[in-house]
Amino acid sequence: GGGSDSGGGSDAGGASDGTITMGFAQVGAESGWRTANTKSVQEAAEAAGVDLKFSDAQQKQENQIKAIRSYIQQQVDVIAFSPVVESGWDTVLKEAKDAEIPVILTDRAVDSADTSLYKTFLGSDFIEEGKKAGDWLVEDSASTEGPVNIVELQGTTGAAPAIDRKEGFETAIAADPDLKIVQSQTGDFTRSGGKQVMEAFLKNTPDIDVVYAHNDDMGLGAIEAIEAAGKVPGKDIKIITVDAVKDGMTALADGKINFIVECNPLLGEQLMDLAAKVVAGEEVPARVVTEETTFTPEQAKEVLASREY
Amino acid sequence: MSVLTRTPAPLDRRRISRLQGKARYAPSLATVGLFLAMFAVGAAMYPGFLSGQVFLNLLIDNTFLIVLAVGMTFVILTGGIDLSVGSVVALSMMIAAALLQAGWNPFAVILLVLLTGAVFGLAMGAVIQVFEIQPFIVTLAGLFLARGLCYVISVDSITVTDPFFTSMAQARIPLADKLFVSPGVVIALLVVAVAFYVLHQTRFGRTVYAIGGGESSALLMGLAVPRTKILVYGISGLCSAIAGILFSFYSLSGYSLAATGLELDAIAAVVVGGTLLTGGYGYVLGSLAGVLVLGIVQTFISYEGTLSSWWTRIVIGALLLAFILLQKLFTRKVRLT
Amino acid sequence: MSESTPVVDMKGISIAFPGVKALDGVDFRLFPGEVHALLGENGAGKSTLIKALTGVYAVDDGTITVLGARQSFGTPAEAQAAGISTVYQEVNLCPNLSVEENILLGREPRRRGGIHWRNVRRKAEEVLDQLQLGHIDPRSVLSSHSIAVQQLIAIARAMQVEARVLILDEPTSSLDADEVQQLFSVIRTLRDRGVAILFVSHFLEQVYEVSDRMTVLRNGRLVGEYLTADLPRMGLISKMIGKELDALAELEEAESRRQPDRAERTPFLQAEGLGRKGSVRDVTITVHAGEILGLAGLLGSGRTETARLLFGADRADQGRLSINGSVRTLRTPRSAIDRDIAFSSENRKEEGLISDLSVRDNLILAMQAGKGWWRRVPRSTQDQLAEQFIETLDIRPANKDALIRDLSGGNQQKVLLARWLITEPKLLILDEPTRGIDIGAKTQIQKLISGLASGGMSIVFISAELEEVLRLSDTIAVLKDRHMVADIPNDGVTMEDVMTVIAGTGA
Amino acid sequence: MSALLRHRLTWPVLALVLLLLLNQLFRADFLSVRIQDGHLYGSLIDILRNGAPTILIALGMTLVIASRGIDLSVGAVAAIAGAISCMYIYSSPDPSSWQTAAMGVTIAVVAGLALGLWNGFLVSVIGIQPIIATLVLMTAGRGLAQLVTDGQIISVSNDSYQAIGAGFFLGLPIAILIAAGAFGVAGLLTRRTALGTLIEAVGINPVASRLAGIDARTITWTVYVFSGLCAAVAGLMISSNVTAADANNAGLYIEMDAILAVVIGGTSLAGGRYSLVGTLVGALIIQTLTTTVYTLGVPPEATLVFKALVVIIVCLLQSSRARTLFRQRRRPVTEQSQVKVAI
Ligand SMILES: Nc1ncnc2c1ncn2[C@@H]1O[C@H](COP(=O)(O)OP(=O)(O)OP(=O)(O)O)[C@@H](O)[C@H]1O
Ligand SMILES: Nc1ncnc2c1ncn2[C@@H]1O[C@H](COP(=O)(O)OP(=O)(O)OP(=O)(O)O)[C@@H](O)[C@H]1O
């Protein structure tokens, strides 16, 4: 209990009248993926009758901490957030715990040693995504002879998905010594970054066989660079990406991308379920991995029409 | 050749010029007044807003920004600018986290970080002064350099587990019934007090203002212009390092991407606090008020809680604009030139 | 004044700027206990010599000895530490700080680590009192004072230290008689205490009144060093401008201009009870075509502010203004300029010069502004006008591409005057146009003004020298305590008459 | 020779040449340009094409800075322009016709002009310090752009639209032709009319300029409008280059690049004299630097350090002080403009 003595709309008793108040601290709106994620949470909250307090941290950890503090101050029933970065949450999570507000992590993990600070973590496994990409490549190039030159378009330097997708991919391709990453540079998760980097790669390395992009957008940028260089994306140069947003799936269906590892942003319903359980005091698993799959061009054609994002 | 003689000036002239002297405080005072007004509006709009802890949280959540704004005030008062502060904060955090991870003594770490920050600032100041390169560009290069060094130290984020840092992060200094601040707040306010003292009670501080009033005049008046200009960047570097330590207390980690764009927040806070970017006019207390204003804008938004991401940005921009316009309105009569 | 060893001994000093040899092998000596006047036309190199001595410029050649030791100061601070206190030509203070701080900046009394503000105030008041400036509030902001007051504060700053050498570069150009006398009495006291004083002025009376010795420069070269007693005034002038005496006689000759008949003149500008809150009030004047209206008044009496109202630089909120018969409100300088009014400000550094632009660009500026940005004044016209005015006003160096900030003070003033002449205004408002201008140029400018009036231009003329006002004006408007008190047609008015008006009428 | 050494563009140009040579050293065919599919192809062409938006924005920024201002909102304006045009094309019934593209472009350009008007209004009429006035739009602008696109990346497939950023005309990238055109127009406008001199005058001494009859307000206003226009066109290029509007990332940090270009080109942030050619060279240096990072394969974590070092070296070379330091001491106190007004 804090300084509010008037007991406004969202007192601790909020849960008893049936409505749950949830404070959700989003990373930002840095990509289409993230926007889909936000929308999913907002829509699910509405459907579940959850009173959602939403805030956008604009990719800054300090903003997110401020938002969480203000949720604690406002005595919400549950706090959910996608941490901007893994580390540095102990203090504010302790404050939440002291105020007896349960916390759910979404999409990205925190590295707190004290796992009692949050109830559960709902989200994808980035290393696994990288592995899936790598595994496909190992399988795909098993038949080909000789070295395979891979160029990698990394995400924003230092960002967790970038680090993990790189790591997972590298682990997987270690299985085949022919697979070699010849160049790797950051494209900042953006299309124009991907395009510019790819342009330079194409000039540096004449015989690129595979592009591995940490997200669809960079892959789409790379496609344009490859086409401008007079090569055929998907044939002359194979492309593997992560995310499976609509534009990426379209390119996959067109055969310009060869393989996409899904990273599902639609966590809203799962989150609301978990929140209801947590507020009701039920046990929840400590880790909930989102349902994610991979797509080949054929699969893409099938599901393309029904993709929401 | 005869020239007219002067009769003693009428008395009211004395009063007029005194008033014009007071006008120097107007923008900063307007900031404080508007901050209070915003607080009142917030209290009227959102339940739970009107609480001492909401105000104290503004301090707790902005310790590093307060310290940065103090350093930035020194620089801007001389008519310069320091874009490197955000990156130096990140660098300080990385150094601290990496060294603590390697098992260093926390006090040795803090000392080293402060030293690094100060030296980094002094080096930029020296380049600005000796080679007469514009501060904007030197500190922009500083921004790249410090951020790049962060990555060189580690691309991953590093968690701080040192007991001293942890206790600083989680300690609460109780003030009154259920009100508390963090140790960082005390440090930040101490920095403000020291800066206030330095600016108003030392020759160095007055030279800072003099340089802002006219660099060549200050030089001709025989003031230590080159030394002061270099030192000012040193101070800003030192403040960035302190802010880095405070940020480490705040987040108990080091992260290469931390504090991006913080330099703009610091500059905005200083300017909102009534300091002229061309130098010569402004106060650290105004900058403190500026930080609080930026903080309360964010508090407004998290209390609102229904804005989608883009509306958040738009509303922040609109609130900033509304604030600047109101400030302008209150200080309209004042001619600073 | 003993021929003891000089405190300052400069030998063979040369300084060249790109395109100009500002000093060329100049020798200069300064003895303790003397007032030494440094003389020369605009651009002769006086300010440069001072800056060479005080470490602002590095010398290309030559040696400087101060108190027997070879010196080459790297910064003004070093010169100050060696006992040389300087007031430079332009006011070089910090407009954002208070008066007391400007006086004591860099040497504030301290107490336990902090500045002892009470002592700062006391010391500032002391030195202000010495210059009889006790009425100035030491806590007021410098920029709230007129240029004249700022000049006095700069002098107060220089006198506040116990210096061995005191250098004053045109300290009197904007002071009134009383203040000049006050300054001189302080100078004499300091001299008697053995301080060496270097003094630059274009007012020869003052030079003869206060100096013991003088050094004359011409075009960056030394003409000679003389005892004041040995060199009569005319001799000095001819040494300064390098011409023989009969040429001078012609310069000195007063203008006799046909005064147009009052009845047949058309009024160009009429102000009735014009005023502005917190500034001047009750300004009721009429300026006819071809007439020169002089504004007289004490320092700070509101002449500049009146001029600014007439030009729309400040907006009037009382009274009525009509131009060419129709009532107008001047909101901006632009609207005044569009009605053929021009205004040359007394504060050339802050309100006149575009320091980083060339002489040509500065000359052409007002004309260009009038044409709008789209219609550029053709380059050939620019060149031709620049050359023409450089010639008529004898602007030196005669280089239209020189940056105006590199010109000497007097030459900058001429460029600014030319800026307005080019626009061929119907009414020209001149606020202290002859300040800081050498005697030759001054006479030239006075001639020019009356010539312009004869050609039909109306002129509002402001000068701290009442003589000059009396000599040139057809009508004299007297201001006192920032409102207008009288409007006297100048038919044989004497200085005493004007003084009586100022002293007599109740406030 | 010494005159050449003193010229303020000598060192930036030299730095640019050195950077290019460095690349050539690492990759033998770096400087070679060949014809492919009827247009020029090669790293140099990439540098020009990718540099075009920066050049364009830096062009507008130069004039703003000359007038003693700064425009932080250019990146956001670019994002808005891209968002508007792509959204228009995306949602129009005929998304691949050139008329649609033309209409989208027109709307975006008008929006850019309007945003420039807005900045200019805040600075010149209300009198807010430029950095804050444009910070408002910098913050809110990206939000507006996202509002337009609903936070999504809007892909369009319209050949005419794609031509702006990625197309070729007579073998040359259209983007660079547009930038060159804008450069020419700006050069002509400022040097053949009096605009350049008037901007400089306002930038050096606003008080004196006003007293000389210059309508400083209109001049200031004009430069912000021009900057808005340049940013909008740059935004079109950026979005057209990847055939998509990315409200969040398009033109991110481009304001910093543009300011850097202006300053490297020898224009002082204190306002006054400016050099458009200098800005051009500055922008090319920055773009070449980015390409160099990719060409040399600088590891991502060292990229920023490398950039910092190059910027510092370029500026050191360029600083007049560094040059005189090795010669004789010649140090007149720089008479900076004494008039201090709110920028
Ligand atoms: N920084 C500079 N750069 C280039 N030329 C300069 C500079 N300073 C002075 N000059 C030139 O040196 C010459 C001497 O100037 P100086 O200011 O010493 O004259 P002065 O005797 O003080 O004249 P005035 O009586 O008008 O003040 C002039 O021709 C002037 O244009
Ligand atoms: N002694 C003084 N103390 C304070 N302020 C003064 C003093 N004298 C003048 N001022 C201020 O300086 C400004 C200028 O006055 P103004 O220039 O109109 O007078 P002036 O008759 O032109 O005198 P000056 O000879 O100084 O130019 C006014 O704002 C006035 O308030």
Ligand SMILES: [Mg+2]
């Ligand atoms: Mg002089």
Ligand SMILES: [Mg+2]
């Ligand atoms: Mg006056």
